[in-house]
Structure formats: C-alpha cells, structure tokens
Amino acid sequence: MPEATTESGVYVDPAGEFTRDQRYIATRITRDGRDGYPVEPGRYRLVVSRACPWASRAVIVRRLLGLEDAISMAIAGPTHDKRSWTFDLAPGGRDPVLGYERLQEAFFKRFPGYDRGITVPAMVDETTGEVVTNDYPWITIDMSLEWGAYHRDDAPDLYPEALRPEIDAVNEVVFKDVNNGVYRCGFAGTQEAYDKAYTRLFDRLDWLSDRLADQRYLVGDTITEADVRLFTTLVRFDPVYHGHFKCNRQKLTEMPVLWAYARDLFTTPGFGDTVDFDHIKRHYYEVHRDINPTGIVPLGPDLAGWLTPHDREKLGGRPFGDGTPPGPVRADEVVPPEHTPLR
Incomplete structure (x- = not known):
C-alpha cells in the first residue's frame, strides 16, 4: 500500500499534515514496448494485497477486462512490516511463481538499495524476477489501453475515449479529497491538520452524493475507471476509516446516496467478489500500531447490509455498456466465504 512510514514503523507525522510519497517507478508496459517492457501474455505477475485500496483497483479492473489468463496474480498477506509485503499466504511462505518471500526482493533485483516504498500493486517481470512498475494509476489505465488484444470477449470499456477528460478530472479530485x-x-499529526482534512473529505463526499443522486455512475451511464477508484475507498469506509482514521461525521451507511451506490457496485460481478473484509481490517488495525497500539481488530461492522436492495436500477444506466459481466471468479482467487457476505 502506498503509505509513508519511518524506519520505526510510524505513520503519523507529529509535525502535522500527512504527505504521501508519490515517487513510484514510472516504467510502463505498453504495446510498443517503448520502456523496454512490451505487452506479452504470461510474462508479468501482478502482486497485490486485498487489504490495499490501490491494489484492489487493479484486481477489479483485471477481472472486469478478463485479463486473468494474460496477467497472473500473486496475493500477499494482509499485513507487512517496515521492510515489505510478504507472501505468507502461499505454501511455504514463498510465491510459487517468483520464488520470493517478500515483494522487496523484486524491487532490489532491479534497483539494489531501493530506498522508496515497497508498495502494491506492483507488476513483476516473471522472466527476470524484477519489478517493472508500482505506478498504480497507470497500471489500471494501461490494462484498459495497452492490453486490449487480450481482453475477454465483450469486455466493458472502462476508459472510453470520449469521456477520458471528465474521468480524469473526477479522479483527480476524488484522489485528493477522498x-x-x-x-x-x-495520519494527521495535529488537530489543525486533522480538522482541515476532515472538512475537505466530507465536503467532497457531499459533492459526490449530489452528483450521484440522479445518475447511477460517476461519469456517463456505464461503469468506468472513476467508479472503480471511488468504490475501493467506500468499501473500506465503515470497517476502518470511520473509526480507525476518525472519519466519523457519518458512517457510509448513514449517507443514503453513497451507501446505495456502493451496494450497487458491490453486488455487480467483479466488485464485491474481490473484496476481503478480513484482510482489510487486519491490515489497518494490526499494521498502524501508532494509531492502534494494541493491534486489536474489531469484530464489526455487520456486513449483511451490503446485500440489501439498493434500488439504483431506477436511475437507468448499463453497468457494462455494450459488454457483458465477467464470468465466475477463478477457483484459486475466490475470497474465503467467511471474509465476505457474498456466499
């Protein structure tokens, strides 16, 4: 997850406002291979954690576009230390394809002494074991734009050309404020920094509620990259952000439009079936010990509400546009039933 931490594992900056380190590896995987990494099915491994909202975007987009056979996926465990994400879910604690115990090994293989965040999602070249990129905004965009030859039949267009300026504009403000x-x-270290961030967050959530009151999706009448990016924050709101991050003006369940919108997406194939609430809660409450020193993971909230009727169909819209829903989740990528209300 792209979080800023010190060598001691502290996330909060006592000086005040949290500033995200956005120095990612800017290499891209493209059809023309201009950065040295051409699109090639079976060559790259997407490393994710289901706990991380940025990684979850890539999991959703890969599934919606049907890229499972073209891009393999390694799922790291829900927690990490100051060194790296680990493959503790895999047999023997090593990723069976890369042979690594830690994602850190792929970063150091390409950049010895790499001194920035070891973050997910990351694309790793299976032929060399080297990380290619962890530049998460481009990973999902490039899945749409560069990997088109390997999309499933009738895959949706998540980044339609005519809507890209509006999608980009919405994504920019949603990223900054939500x-x-x-x-x-x-991660605010002062009351002033927290107050400022809190106001900015809920002002933007109010703006989103107004925007979505009369339209089913954020941009246009189909699901786009913008919906994916907002969903992965909303689905974590009540389990972690409301309490753990003090985003507590209201719960998501108390914001009628956004709650219905989130439930609509959750019950859409490709969204809720990728969500692991157990991993989400364990990550935030166990890793951020300067916020939650005991590491106790709360048992709630009750997840049953995610499956209640949302009634968003009345707003129209076509979830997949001229495309179709993805098929069943691959057997080796199914979220454990005890970690989700979808059974």
Missing part, C-alpha cells in the same frame, strides 16, 4: 483524504485524516 482516496488520499481518509489517510490525511488518519
């Missing part, structure tokens, strides 16, 4: 805004609340 996706990153919850972290600016949670």
Whole structure:
C-alpha cells in the first residue's frame, strides 16, 4: 500500500499534515514496448494485497477486462512490516511463481538499495524476477489501453475515449479529497491538520452524493475507471476509516446516496467478489500500531447490509455498456466465504 512510514514503523507525522510519497517507478508496459517492457501474455505477475485500496483497483479492473489468463496474480498477506509485503499466504511462505518471500526482493533485483516504498500493486517481470512498475494509476489505465488484444470477449470499456477528460478530472479530485483524504485524516499529526482534512473529505463526499443522486455512475451511464477508484475507498469506509482514521461525521451507511451506490457496485460481478473484509481490517488495525497500539481488530461492522436492495436500477444506466459481466471468479482467487457476505 502506498503509505509513508519511518524506519520505526510510524505513520503519523507529529509535525502535522500527512504527505504521501508519490515517487513510484514510472516504467510502463505498453504495446510498443517503448520502456523496454512490451505487452506479452504470461510474462508479468501482478502482486497485490486485498487489504490495499490501490491494489484492489487493479484486481477489479483485471477481472472486469478478463485479463486473468494474460496477467497472473500473486496475493500477499494482509499485513507487512517496515521492510515489505510478504507472501505468507502461499505454501511455504514463498510465491510459487517468483520464488520470493517478500515483494522487496523484486524491487532490489532491479534497483539494489531501493530506498522508496515497497508498495502494491506492483507488476513483476516473471522472466527476470524484477519489478517493472508500482505506478498504480497507470497500471489500471494501461490494462484498459495497452492490453486490449487480450481482453475477454465483450469486455466493458472502462476508459472510453470520449469521456477520458471528465474521468480524469473526477479522479483527480476524488484522489485528493477522498482516496488520499481518509489517510490525511488518519495520519494527521495535529488537530489543525486533522480538522482541515476532515472538512475537505466530507465536503467532497457531499459533492459526490449530489452528483450521484440522479445518475447511477460517476461519469456517463456505464461503469468506468472513476467508479472503480471511488468504490475501493467506500468499501473500506465503515470497517476502518470511520473509526480507525476518525472519519466519523457519518458512517457510509448513514449517507443514503453513497451507501446505495456502493451496494450497487458491490453486488455487480467483479466488485464485491474481490473484496476481503478480513484482510482489510487486519491490515489497518494490526499494521498502524501508532494509531492502534494494541493491534486489536474489531469484530464489526455487520456486513449483511451490503446485500440489501439498493434500488439504483431506477436511475437507468448499463453497468457494462455494450459488454457483458465477467464470468465466475477463478477457483484459486475466490475470497474465503467467511471474509465476505457474498456466499
């Protein structure tokens, strides 16, 4: 997860406002291979944690576009230390394809002495074992734009050309005020910094509620990249951000429009079936010990509400546009039934 931490594992900056380190590896995987990494099915491994909202975007987009056979996926455990994410879920604690215990090994293989965050999602070249990129905004965009030859039949267009300027504009403000805004609340080191972040977050959530009151999706009448990016924050709101990050003006369940919107997406194939609430809670409450020193993971909230009727169909819209829903989740990528209300 792209979080800023010190060598001691501290996330909160006592000086005040949380500032995210956004120095990612800018290499891209493209059709023309201009950065040295051409699109090639079976060559790259997407490393994720289901706990991380940025990684979850890539999991959703990969599934919606049907890229499972073209891009393999390694799922790291829900927690990490100051060194790296680990493959503790895999047999023997090593990723069976890369042979690594830690994602850190792929970063050091390409950049010995790498001194920035070891973050997910990351694309790793299976032929060399080297990380290619962890530049998460481009990973999902490039899945749409560069990997088109390997999309499933009737895959949706998540980044339609005519809507890209509007999608980009929405993504920019949602990132600043919501996706990153919850972290600016949670990792604020002063009351002033927290107050500022809190106000900015809920002002933007109110703006989103107004925008979505009369339209089913954020941009246009189909699911786009913008919906994916907002969903992964909303689905974590009540389990972690409301309490753990003090984003507590209201719960998501108390914001009628956003709650219905989130439930609509959750019950759409490709969204809720990728969500692991157990991993989400364990990550935030166990890793952020300067916020939650005991490491106790709360048992709630009750997840049954995610499956209640949302009534968003009355707003129209076509979830997949001219495409179709993805098929069943691959057997080796199914979220454990005890970690989700979807059974």
